[in-house]
Amino acid sequence: MAFGSRAAGKHRGSSRLSRKTxxxxxxxALATTGVVGSLAGPAxxxxxxxxxxxxxxxxxxxxAEDVPVQIEAQAEAQQHAAEAAAAKAKAEADAxxxxxxAKAKAExxxxxxxxxxxxxxxxxxxxxxxxxxxxVDGSYISTQWHAGGGMWSSGSHTGIDFHAASGTSxxxxxxxxxxxxxxxxxxxxxxxxxxxxxxxxxxxxxxxxDVSVGEQVTAGxxxxxxxxxGNSSGPHLHxxxxxxxxxxxxxxxxxxxxxxxxxx
Numbered sequence: 506m507a508f509g510s511r512a513a514g515k516h517r518g519s520s521r522l523s524r525k526t527x528x529x530x531x532x533x534a535l536a537t538t539g540v541v542g543s544l545a546g547p548a549x550x551x552x553x554x555x556x557x558x559x560x561x562x563x564x565x566x567x568x569a570e571d572v573p574v575q576i577e578a579q580a581e582a583q584q585h586a587a588e589a590a591a592a593k594a595k596a597e598a599d600a601x602x603x604x605x606x607a608k609a610k611a612e613x614x615x616x617x618x619x620x621x622x623x624x625x626x627x628x629x630x631x632x633x634x635x636x637x638x639x640x641v642d643g644s645y646i647s648t649q650w651h652a653g654g655g656m657w658s659s660g661s662h663t664g665i666d667f668h669a670a671s672g673t674s675x676x677x678x679x680x681x682x683x684x685x686x687x688x689x690x691x692x693x694x695x696x697x698x699x700x701x702x703x704x705x706x707x708x709x710x711x712x713x714x715d716v717s718v719g720e721q722v723t724a725g726x727x728x729x730x731x732x733x734x735g736n737s738s739g740p741h742l743h744x745x746x747x748x749x750x751x752x753x754x755x756x757x758x759x760x761x762x763x764x765x766x767x768x769x
Contacts, residue, residue, distance in 0.1 A: 634701050636724045637679040637765035640708060640744050641667045641731070646769065647741060650757055663755040664707065664745035669731040671712055671740040677722040678706055679765065684750055686717050692743065693735025696728050697750055704761070705750050709743035710734050 648666035669675070681700035689695035692709035696716060699705050712732025716722060733740045746761035747754040762769050 633723065634680045635765075637762065637767050638676060638725045639667075639762070639767050639769060640676055640678050640706075641669050641673060641742055642676075644668050644673075644742075646759070650755075650759065663752070664709075664743050665758045667742040667744060669740060669742045671730075671732050673731040673740075673742070674727050675708055675711060675729050675731050675742055677724060677726050677728050678744075678762065678767070679724045681706075681722060683716045683718055683720045683722060683728075686714050686720075689735065691736035693737060694729070694732070695735075695743075697747075698722060698728075699750065705747040705754075706758075706761075707743075707745040707747065709745075710737045710741060 644667045646665050647668045648662055650662060650665050652662040677698055679698075679700045681698040683696060684699050684705070685695065685697035687694070689709060692707070694711040694714055695707060695709040696711070696714060697705055697707045708728060710731070710733055711729040712734060714729040716728045722728060731740060731742045737743075744758055746756050746758040748756060759769055
């Protein structure tokens with residue numbers, strides 16, 4: 506009876522060996538699928554018991570599956586950082602390029618302005634050197650060129666006379682160099698100036714002189730005061746235009762002045 510009860514009783518649990526074998530089989534299956542792999546091996550080797558949920562290494566498997574995601578996130582972060590660094594470097598390079606371009610433009614502007622100022626100064630100097638004025642301000646011609654009469658040794662007037670009271674300021678008509686200053690015989694106290702265009706002008710019968718030979722004069726500069734020295738019938742300014750410094754090289758002084766922009 507007892508034997509029968511034993512035969513008909515509850516089934517005995519799996520032997521230790523059977524449980525162990527089944528556990529290894531399960532691990533092998535998981536390893537084959539790549540779920541457990543090498544992570545499960547050490548856990549099972551350390552115990553003869555059937556692996557529990559904690560012993561299977563599933564928790565480690567979940568963590569292992571997160572690693573590629575973390576690596577990808579890290580790679581993306583590194584890529585973003587590299588892109589940001591590249592963008593910053595490009596921005597700095599662009600800023601430097603713009604600064605260099607702005608500096609070059611500023612230097613070019615300064616150079617252009619300097620050259621323009623130099624051109625303007627040269628033009629002003631050219632105008633100053635080539636500007637002509639009347640020898641006496643607010644006057645008029647009292648005797649014309651080549652007027653005849655016994656007063657002149659050549660038989661005709663070699664210049665023109667400007668009406669001028671004694672002591673009136675006499676000006677150089679243009680820039681040039683004084684080549685004669687002093688007593689000139691019939692011309693009395695006189696000045697002869699060689700101008701930059703190679704022509705000459707003469708100023709006669711003056712009461713006093715303010716320049717000397719070799720002196721550089723400018724248009725409008727006072728060279729003396731009018732008077733009636735030399736062969737003169739009264740105070741006035743005798744003015745001649747010449748092609749040379751000597752007597753007899755006279756040319757029409759009215760035409761000369763007008764050709765140089767002076768309205769007489």
